[in-house]
Amino acid sequence: LVGSLAAELRSRLPDPGARRRVLERILGGRAADLVHAGDEAAGLAEMRRELDGASATPPGIVYLVGAGPGAGDLLTLRAHRLLGEADVIVHDRLVSDAVLDMARRDAERIYVGKHRADYALPQAEINALLVRLAREGKRVVRLKSGDPLVFGRAAEEASALAQAGITFEIVPGVTAALACAAQAGIPLTHATLASNLTFVTAHLRDGVLDADFDALAAVGGTLAVYMGLATLPALTSGLIAAGMPATRPAALIERGGTDAQRVLFADLGALAERGAGWAESGPVLALIGEAIGARPRVDPAARMPA
């Protein structure tokens, strides 16, 4: 039955993406139910109705999707499905090939960068790009590493989309702190040692480390420090000057949640010096807190299935 409509579909909807969406609707909807129930005439009529209602440029939609820490199997099933359906993937530097490879082969991929030294598109232009693509009727997946709402600027993109009247949805992802801790066997909270977990960023604003050291030293619990490798000496000395003990356990984790993860454990007072050799070849997260000292002392290899 669909075959009998193929030529009409092609001439009415020259854009393959628009055509695929109408076909998906037809095959997954009432028309298919009618055909399965044996009423081919009603099924065909329903398919025609769907086709007549289909506009050449259907409204686009943008999904702001968390890609997780990099491993291909650490993203949600929803993210995986949306990647397979998207017409365009707009992605950052930290999104791994393992995840990008889940996109449809004919999907357009647009790299918009995001790194201190390798800055591709300013945020305002990324916002404008998402709005333009959606207005062209595209189904867009905006892929961000980890979770889009954790140091991911998804809220700015969502606001721009809302202002432009574009439908959007935010799909959560496994944020770096959770992936790093899980793979390194580090508890982020602990019954007696850590009753809170603080996500903090430690990058420079106008050349100065933008952190409230007194508050961070006072809050206790575990600190998960994003974007902190370059500023580690200023961060650790600032925390110690604000009263955090230099003996507090800490860790640096690079490429957490991937096969290439590496971990360094050190006391807070020694973390910057021990981590000085860590050139930023992959993303690095710092964890600081008493709970880190309570990790199970097991050879990581022993935790892996044979």
Ligand SMILES: C[S@@+](CC[C@H](N)C(=O)[O-])C[C@H]1O[C@@H](n2cnc3c(N)ncnc32)[C@H](O)[C@@H]1O
């Ligand atoms: C712009 S932030 C993005 C955070 C991301 N939205 C998330 O939820 O994980 C980039 C920082 O996240 C951290 N990061 C991201 N992925 C990581 C990974 N796989 N391992 C360690 N740190 C990671 C690093 O501190 C990096 O500098």
